[in-house]
Amino acid sequence: MNTPLRLLAGAASFSVCLLLLSPGVAQAGAARAEGGKCVAGDSATIWWSPREPHAGGPLRILSVSETLREGELAIIGPDDKPVRGVQTVQRGGPPFSAGADLDKVAVGSYRVELKKAGKVVGCRQIRVAGKDAGKDAGNGPGKGVWTSRLAWDRVTENLYSAFVERLFDAPADKSVDFRPLHQALRDPARNFLHDHLGLREDDPTNKSAITATPDCADLPYFLRAYFSWKIGLPFGFRDCDRGTDARPPRCGDLSSNEMAPAAGKDYLGRVKSFFRQVMNHVQSGSARTALGDDNTDYYPVKIDRAVLRPGVIYADPYGHVLMIVKWVEQTAKQGGLLLAVDGQPDTSIGRKRFWEGTFLFTNDTKSAGPGWKAFRPVVAGTGGGAPRALDNRALAATGALAAGHAPFSDEQSKLTSDEFYARMGKLINPAGLDPAQAYGETLDALLEQMKVRVGSVDNGEKYMRENKNPVVPMPEGAKIFETTGPWEDYATPSRDMRLIIAMNVLTGLPERVVRHPELYVLGGRRPEDARTELQKLHAQRITERAVEYKRSDGSAFKITVADLLARKSGLEMAYNPNDCVEVRWGAPDGAAEQSTCQRHAPPDQRARMAEYRGWFREAKRPPR
16 A cells, blocks of 8 residues: 555556555555446546544545646545535646535545546545544654655646645635735635644644745745645755846755754754745845756746746746746636736735736846746655756756656747747737727736735834834845845835836837737727827826825825826835835825825935935846
């Protein structure tokens, strides 16, 4: 029972195996239903959590497939009767997943069937124990932090993508926000691996429960490490410098879960200590490494719909990192979306759509290798040696995709910004968009950024009130974008520069239609005529959309998009938390809106902000 079994696919089709998570080595095999039993066959991958389900506890089922777009899950209980009320939740593509959760299960054997058009195409038996064993599920003391029992391959990479998508799932028109990340991890409706090991590791009433407070650079690392620990996969990370104005960051040797455990009173304590170690060592430079560098944690991938899956990250040239969590397909009535999450210095996590105002791209920055990247697979060392990471040559080989790894590609290094965004536009909306629809979605994206900024500025105001308005020290030069402490947590220079870029994208959209007519459905119109129509639409719509912020006296004040565009110059110096909230929203001097302002940044800080103003006016970060 502890010997791994892998059934091979036939020559005509590719088959992903079904996995059974047991206390020791994972059992792999494909199965289908026959005569009320699960027998060998071809299907999707079925996982369950917790690893050792027990009577009275929950059972979460997740089927993951590369090709099965729709499938229904049926669960037959120990009494050989279908469990009523089972609801299948469909997500993704690719990989596609189907999930179903049971709040309480009974002792005995459950059979999970995956059906397509009424036909059973996948099946697994799950044994439910009489009571919770309360053990560490095979993760007791060892030479490393945890033992790697599985390998990163197509099956486990697909599960990782499905895990990420479920964690941040919500209708496309709903916001997804957590502060901090463990709010999501402690929700079993989101976290497929909630208390997977039976250690109450995600139980907020447990003082030893895992905490998660990552920022943007830490977020992908934390989730990859957390997932690797729960499933028993190798995980590695490197120390990297931040690069210089002439070269991207460079990294050192690989550290992994196989290293000797750090401080910690018990098993969970050691795991938490390892997670802290990871978070203390990785930073934005870890993602900005050169595209051709082998000694990195991430490697560049193709701009391809099959490659850009949940879990793939985006590294912009200035240090911000986002992670794909969901694709929304284009329909006849609605444009497509690519959704991603990012973290902020104040530990908030939010979901955002892909567009030029959020995903910055340029190949003109010598200090970064920007673009879409995947985690470099960590594999077991030869002869029992230390784990190692696959290099670019191995990942560029023809067998990489068959092994489940996104192939290495440096194609992004050859693209201009305009070409990059045009390629992404074709992926997100392959049928093209009506110019008015494209404008509406761009306007929506700008409003999203405005709403997120309301929360960020409010967090700064809360900090100042609770600490009796201290003077937050301001870094010098380019360090205003990268530092630590209250300035990093509550100043908004990076966010404000992105907001200014977003404003430029919105106002530049009419010209984009002329420049890239192939991205739009013009219905026989000349691009120049579509531009004129958009200019008229723009003048109308920017007066209709608005956000509200609270002034220093607590009163609400509405700012329309038209107001924001008119305040663009003021927003070039609106990122300092020592200034009142009115100044931070660009309120004109002498205006009634500013009458409630009670706090200003020190003169020396304002003088330096004036010196740095050109960076924001040109919407271009300075070199380090």
